[in-house]
Amino acid sequence: MSRSVSLGFLDSTGASRTLTNLQQLIEIIIPRDPSLTLPAMTFQNVSGQNTSSSGNNNRQFSLFYVNVTGPSALITLSASFEFKSNNPALGFAVIYRFDAIPILNSSMNMTDGGRVFCPAGKSNKYLIILILFFFFSLVVYFS
């Protein structure tokens, strides 16, 4: 289900008025689905990762697996992945792949996409939200 929010201005005769060349932006806050329950954030040490850490299957990335099988193949689904860095000086590389485990190193790039986030230099809010929209995909892995 999609939701659209619109704001319109009408004059005394009921004709709509246009607003152009705004020097300041109008802020529109679109609410989340109220029935959505958000899981609590968990703390994870990701700076200690290296290729030889067997706990992570010798991968350089921390793997997260999200199953997004929907109730009907027709429904568009989105997954949002939210994380907040404890150390704003640290940058993060986020890669993802649908239906398989992503691998990214100097010789292999088996991902469906990725981004580098650098919290420092942004404002004091380090909350990063990565949203992926997909159709008919069943499984997504984040690293």
Place this chain on the structure above:
Amino acid sequence: MVDTVSYEDAQMAVSSIAQLASNVLVSVNTPMLGRGNVLNLDYDRANQLPADYDTDIESVWSNPNLFADGDDFSWETIQNNRNLYYQQQSSNQVLGQIDDTISKSVNVLTYHMNVGQTNTITTGSISMITQKQTISNLSSYTVPQAAGAKINLPTLPYCDLLFPNETCSDTSPITMNVRIVFFFFYIRL
């Protein structure tokens, strides 16, 4: 019209029209969300060979790939998906018509409202707040919430922006309409 129809009458009519539009929107969304069955007649009509099949070279019927599910070209799958295809077509069409209906209703409502009045409409798929204010009130104003959607207006010369090259004073009336619509928009990949 404004002299012969009261605000209350206009409000009542708009409220009923919005309720009707909302019901239509919910019903066209239902089969696509897999939350309800399609009427037999709709299903039959969707799977009736179009009258212009022989002459319309762009007919969707000529392209079974549109309706097949991967390698599944079975008759049942094609029929089901063809039905859904037509449901999606009508849904997108209805969405435009509803937008048109609501815009016209708001138009009428605006005409009859007095400054300071707020009208709220909450239905299953449309939430809407219409408020008439004077222009001077718009600066750094938080528009009342419609289904949780919050809008903050910055401090701006609204008179110059909304009524350029026209007479406008701080007491000129202006109507704000915040609408939140829940719908199923279908994009074919």
